Every structure is written in C-alpha cells, then in structure tokens.
Amino acid sequence: MRWPTLPFRTPQRPALNLALQGGGAHGAFTWGVLDALLEADRFAISGISGTSAGAINGVLLAHGLVQGGPPAARAALAGFWSAIGSRVPFEWLTVGQDEALAFNPLARLMLQWSQLFAPHELNPLGRDPLRELLAEQVDFAALRHASAPRLAIAATHANSGRLQVFDNAALGLDAVLASACLPTLHHTVVIEGEPYWDGGYSANPALLPLLADARCATDTLLVLLAPRQHARTARQRAEIAERAMDIAFQAPFLRELDLLATLQADAGMRWWPGGGVAARIARARWHLVDGGPVLAALRGETRLIAHLPFLEHLRDAGRAAAQAWLDGPAHHVGQRSSTALRALAQGQV
Numbered sequence: 001m002r003w004p005t006l007p008f009r010t011p012q013r014p015a016l017n018l019a020l021q022g023g024g025a026h027g028a029f030t031w032g033v034l035d036a037l038l039e040a041d042r043f044a045i046s047g048i049s050g051t052s053a054g055a056i057n058g059v060l061l062a063h064g065l066v067q068g069g070p071p072a073a074r075a076a077l078a079g080f081w082s083a084i085g086s087r088v089p090f091e092w093l094t095v096g097q098d099e100a101l102a103f104n105p106l107a108r109l110m111l112q113w114s115q116l117f118a119p120h121e122l123n124p125l126g127r128d129p130l131r132e133l134l135a136e137q138v139d140f141a142a143l144r145h146a147s148a149p150r151l152a153i154a155a156t157h158a159n160s161g162r163l164q165v166f167d168n169a170a171l172g173l174d175a176v177l178a179s180a181c182l183p184t185l186h187h188t189v190v191i192e193g194e195p196y197w198d199g200g201y202s203a204n205p206a207l208l209p210l211l212a213d214a215r216c217a218t219d220t221l222l223v224l225l226a227p228r229q230h231a232r233t234a235r236q237r238a239e240i241a242e243r244a245m246d247i248a249f250q251a252p253f254l255r256e257l258d259l260l261a262t263l264q265a266d267a268g269m270r271w272w273p274g275g276g277v278a279a280r281i282a283r284a285r286w287h288l289v290d291g292g293p294v295l296a297a298l299r300g301e302t303r304l305i306a307h308l309p310f311l312e313h314l315r316d317a318g319r320a321a322a323q324a325w326l327d328g329p330a331h332h333v334g335q336r337s338s339t340a341l342r343a344l345a346q347g348q349v
Contacts, residue, residue: 014334015217016043017210022052022200023225024303028311029291030057031077032318033223038070047216049152051199055179062149066142085308098313099297119187126187144168152209154199155179163202200249211280219285219333226250227296229347242300257345288339289325
C-alpha cells in the first residue's frame with residue numbers, strides 16, 4: 001500500500017516533541033491542550049512520549065495524524081474521550097460539578113469495598129472497556145509507518161520495577177493498556193510472557209527516549225498534570241494514601257528532570273559537548289503547559305470520574321492553557337527554552 005504524503009510533515013513549521021503525563025480522567029486536560037495545538041497547526045509533531053492517560057492521548061494523536069493530519073487527530077481525541085465519558089452513568093455516582101465534583105456516599109462505599117479484593121477477583125473474566133474502545137479506534141499497524149511521529153510509551157515491569165519503553169516497532173494495544181494499568185483496578189498486562197503495570201511507577205513520562213532518537217525534534221513541550229507542590233500536608237488516612245500515590249508517580253519524573261538539568265549544565269561548560277545523545281541533550285529546548293495549578297483544586301478521586309461533562313470541563317481548561325502558551329512562550333520554539341528544568345524539578349515554576 002502506498003502511503004500519502006502527510007500534511008503535518010510540512011517543512012515550514014517548527015518541529016516539536018510532546019511529553020504527556022498520566023493522570024486518569026485528568027488526561028482530558030491534555031485532550032484540550034492537544035486540541036488547541038492541532039487547531040493552531042503551527043508545529044510539526046516529531047516525537048511523543050506518554051504514560052498512562054498520556055500514552056492514550058499520544059497514541060490517539062499519532063493515529064489521527066497518520067490517518068488525515070490535524071483534523072483527523074482532533075476527531076480521534078474527541079471520539080475517544082466522548083465515548084469513554086458516556087459509558088458509565090456517573091451522574092448516579094457523583095455530587096457537585098467541575099471543581100466541586102466528588103463521589104457520593106454510595107460510590108465511596110463501593111470504592112472502599114472494591115479495595116478489599118484484587119482485580120481478578122472482582123473481574124474474573126478480565127473484561128476491559130478500554131481495550132475494546134482502543135481496539136475500535138486505533139490502527140496500531142499504521143503507527144509503525146515511517147511517516148508516524150516517533151512514540152515512546154512507558155510501562156513498568158511488575159516483577160522488577162524496571163522501566164520499559166515501547167517504541168513504534170514494538171507498540172500494540174497491550175503496550176498502551178500496560179502503560180495505563182493500575183494494578184489495584186486492572187488485571188496485570190502480560191506482553192511476551194512479561195507482566196507490566198502502569199508506567200507512572202517508573203516514568204511519568206520518559207524524556208530520554210525523545211533525546212536518544214535523532215529523528216525527534218530539539219524542542220519538547222511538557223504537558224504536566226500532577227501538582228509539584230501541595231498547599232498543605234495530608235493528615236487524613238485517605239489523603240495520605242492519595243498523596244503517597246502522587247509522590248510515587250511524580251518522583252521518577254522529577255529525578256529525570258534533575259538529571260537532564262545537570263547534564264545540560266555540564267554540557268554548557270564544555271567547548272563542544274560531543275556527538276550523539278550528549279549533543280542532543282546539550283541542545284534540547286524545553287517548554288511547558290502546566291495543568292497542575294488547575295487540577296490541584298480537584299479531589300484526587302476525580303481521576304476516576306470519567307463523566308463527560310467533567311471531561312469537557314477539563315478539555316476547555318486545557319485548551320485555555322494551551323492558548324495562553326501559543327500566545328506567548330510558543331514563539332521561543334526553535335530558538336530557546338521557555339522553561340528551566342532545574343526550577344521545574346524543584347517546584348519553582
């Protein structure tokens with residue numbers, strides 16, 4: 001089959017990588033960010049690294065770009081989030097809306113009860129609506145074509161904690177499900193005999209793969225969902241458990257930011273940083289759309305509430321954040337970084 005020349009690869013636009021964090025239903029914020037970027041159509045997307053919900057968004061984006069450029073990518077993202085937001089009648093399980101959204105007492109009781117059992121006990125047949133939806137909506141074979149953006153999908157090896165990054169050649173439906181596999185909610189995903197859990201335990205998302213691949217851009221836009229600083233210390237049991245999960249998913253990313261900041265500072269002290277990955281790290285430029293301040297106002301449990309009105313609210317917030325970036329810092333793409341890795345890692349941004 002002869003693949004068409006794709007409009008998103010035109011040389012007039014600056015190349016840009018995307019690094020997309022996970023966050024369950026909060027990934028709808030990233031949907032909005034991507035929707036605004038695609039609508040503006042100012043950048044050629046070269047590489048995408050994603051974890052969990054970020055992996056899903058990244059795969060949908062790449063699938064759409066291959067199928068028909070930015071309009072098809074916008075449609076793919078909207079189709080997925082609209083479908084996932086319509087599958088469960090969350091209006092029966094929640095109270096409030098937008099920033100005040102929360103589970104109602106019945107839903108909280110059901111959630112507490114479910115934590116007494118392993119996923120294979122609650123769901124012995126392993127039925128997974130996410131698997132069915134992604135299988136319907138994503139052509140994984142097309143993602144292996146040379147015209148597709150470079151993909152780096154993170155999962156965590158369940159028996160060792162090792163980071164596993166699936167690239168275009170290795171990417172399939174199971175890899176995306178592995179990246180989004182919270183072991184308290186989903187069956188462990190087994191790929192070629194190896195068990196995998198959510199990629200957030202080891203990288204959220206992984207940045208080095210974007211720098212190691214010479215086909216990726218020099219500029220990377222970080223789309224972050226997790227707050228890097230909380231206003232107060234958790235004290236209640238549920239809050240402590242939630243905060244511990246936040247820290248577990250944030251720590252690998254912050255360590256990688258700090259490492260890259262150190263490597264870039266070291267390279268800046270050299271007359272010539274060398275070739276290969278070292279040179280690409282030295283030249284890398286970084287940009288940020290930060291959902292943390294918006295999402296910090298939400299209860300942590302809203303990551304599990306895939307209710308369409310709430311998802312659309314997050315989409316709109318993501319679009320607004322992306323538009324603010326497009327109207328300002330985006331003009332630095334191709335010239336210099338618009339965010340500092342060290343300050344970002346230390347919560348100063």
